[in-house]
Amino acid sequence: MERKRDFTNGFIFCSVKDISVISDENVLMRLESTGNITWTPSGIYVTHCETDVTFYPFDTQECDVTVSTWGYTSIEITLFIASEAVRLSYYKENGEWSYEGFSTTSATNTREGSSTPQVSFKLKFKRRPAFHVLNSLIPMVLLALLSSIVFKLPPDSGEKMGYTLTVLLAYAVYLTIISDDLPSTSNSTAILTIYLLLVLALGVLSVIITIYVLDCHHKDEDVPVPKWLTRLSTGCLAKFACWKDYKCLCGRQVYPDGNRRGYPKETEMKGNHSDEKRASFNDKECTHDSLTWKDICHVLDAFFLRVYLIIIVVMTVLLLVALVIGYVVK
Numbered sequence: 287m288e289r290k291r292d293f294t295n296g297f298i299f300c301s302v303k304d305i306s307v308i309s310d311e312n313v314l315m316r317l318e319s320t321g322n323i324t325w326t327p328s329g330i331y332v333t334h335c336e337t338d339v340t341f342y343p344f345d346t347q348e349c350d351v352t353v354s355t356w357g358y359t360s361i362e363i364t365l366f367i368a369s370e371a372v373r374l375s376y377y378k379e380n381g382e383w384s385y386e387g388f389s390t391t392s393a394t395n396t397r398e399g400s401s402t403p404q405v406s407f408k409l410k411f412k413r414r415p416a417f418h419v420l421n422s423l424i425p426m427v428l429l430a431l432l433s434s435i436v437f438k439l440p441p442d443s444g445e446k447m448g449y450t451l452t453v454l455l456a457y458a459v460y461l462t463i464i465s466d467d468l469p470s471t472s473n474s475t476a477i478l479t480i481y482l483l484l485v486l487a488l489g490v491l492s493v494i495i496t497i498y499v500l501d502c503h504h505k506d507e508d509v510p511v512p513k514w515l516t517r518l519s520t521g522c523l524a525k526f527a528c529w530k531d532y533k534c535l536c537g538r539q540v541y542p543d544g545n546r547r548g549y550p551k552e553t554e555m556k557g558n559h560s561d562e563k564r565a566s567f568n569d570k571e572c573t574h575d576s577l578t579w580k581d582i583c584h585v586l587d588a589f590f591l592r593v594y595l596i597i598i599v600v601m602t603v604l605l606l607v608a609l610v611i612g613y614v615v616k
Contacts, residue, residue, distance in 0.1 A: 297353060297354070297355055297356070298353070298354055298355070298356045299329070299331050299351075299352070299353060300352040300353070300354055300404075307356065308327055308329065308353070313325065313326060313327050313328065331351070333349050333350060333351050334349065334350055335347050335348065335349040335350075336348050336349075336350075337469045337471050337473065337474070338473070338474050339468050339469060339471065339474055339475075339476045340474045340475070340476060340477060340612065341476075341477065341608070341609055341612030341613060342413075342418075342468060342476040342477075342478055343413055343415045343418030343419065343422070343423065343478070344413065344415050344609045344610070344612055344613035345412075345413050345612075346386070346410065346411070346412045346413070346613075347383075347410075347411050347412075347413075348408050348409065348410050348411075349408070349409045349411065350406055350407070350408055350409075351406065351407040351408075351409065352404060352405070352406045352407075353365070353404070353405050353406075353407075354395065354402055354403065354404040354405075355402050355403055355404075356402075358402065359400045359401055359402055360394055360401045360402060360403045363403060364403060365392065365403040365404070365405045367390045367392060367405060371388070371390055371407060372388045372407060372409070381414065382413065382414055382417070383411040383412065383413060383414065384411065384412050384413075384414055385409070385410075385411060386410040386411060386412050387410050388407055388408060388409050388410065389407075389408045389410075390405065390406065390407055390408070391405075391406045391408070392404070392405055392406075393405075393406070412613075415613070418467075422460070422463070422464060422467075423478070425460070426457075426460055426478075426481075426482065426485075427602050429453060429456055429457055429460065429485075430457075430485045430598045430601075430602060431595075431598060432453050433450075433453045433454075433457070433485065433488060433489050433492060433594065433598070434492075434591060434594035434595045434598055435591075436449050436450045436453070436492055436496060437492075437495075437586075437587040437588070437590045437591035437594065438587070438591055441499060441500055441503035441504075441583055441587075442503075446496055446499075446500060447493075447496055447497070447500065450489070450492055450493050450496050451493065453489060454486070454489040454490065454492075454493060457482065457485060457486050457489055458486065460482065461479075461482045461483070461486060464476075464478060464479060464482060465479070477605060477608050477609065477612075478605070478609075481601060481602075481605045484601060485598070485601070488594065488597065488598070492590075492594070495586070495590055498586075499583050499586050499587060502579045502582050502583050502586070503579065503580060503583045505579040507578060507579065509579070511577050511578070511579060511582060515582060516577050520577070520585075523585050523586070523589045
């Protein structure tokens with residue numbers, strides 16, 4: 287049966303782009319002996335998806351497909367949802383998204399005193415994370431670990447500042463790439479973006495710390511080390527950094543013959559009283575001029591190396607746990 291000989295269709299598709307009438311004159315209606323009329327029009331429609339990028343790239347998105355009537359009230363037309371409301375006969379798997387299922391809801395809209403039926407289909411899609419994990423997540427975690435290795439480089443190498451700035455710029459580039467991939471929305475913020483911003487802030491802080499360490503390293507040995515810095519270095523900083531020589535730092539002396547570590551020469555240690563000399567040397571009390579500026583640099587580097595490693599490892603573990611929980615729960 288030709289559609290134009292039967293009745294004028296009044297079903298509309300509520301899209302974010304426009305409100306279009308569901309109509310296809312090329313598709314015929316099938317009239318059965320029971321009085322049932324089957325009509326399966328086709329079309330391509332633009333719909334709305336509630337964007338939630340909190341657990342990106344392990345996120346799940348839901349898209350609404352809404353069908354209503356135009357010109358017919360709920361008294362004249364009743365919309366029923368079939369048991370097989372969504373058929374996947376022509377569905378093709380996507381490389382980025384996997385179809386997870388659907389849910390349906392029925393409602394009645396009231397306009398100008400008349401009610402019209404409405405049916406909504408909520409389609410659920412889950413992102414396939416393999417591509418983003420291999421190309422974004424793993425490189426970012428490795429770059430985060432590299433930002434702490436700057437404190438392992440000796441100040442004499444000359445590459446300390448250049449290395450810090452290179453890692454910082456690399457992270458800024460990755461932050462730009464992630465921002466381009468994410469939808470422009472303020473309703474939700476990706477946990478991965480927060481992680482990137484925190485690591486970027488740590489990178490900026492490492493630049494400031496590196497500048498201070500290099501400044502201490504190139505200070506004249508005639509300039510005395512402040513008392514507060516000596517106490518801080520030989521106290522909590524050296525202990526937390528597991529600096530093995532922090533007890534000996536207090537009794538260290540700088541000899542004019544170049545013995546920079548401050549220990550007596552082996553020739554001086556030979557003899558029957560070597561143990562007594564070593565013990566008396568290690569038991570010296572701290573003075574404000576016991577440490578050199580290079581000793582301060584070693585303590586600061588060892589301290590911040592461990593602090594950065596702990597912070598980055600904890601942040602990375604929390605990030606991965608949050609993403610996995612969000613992926614499993616949703």
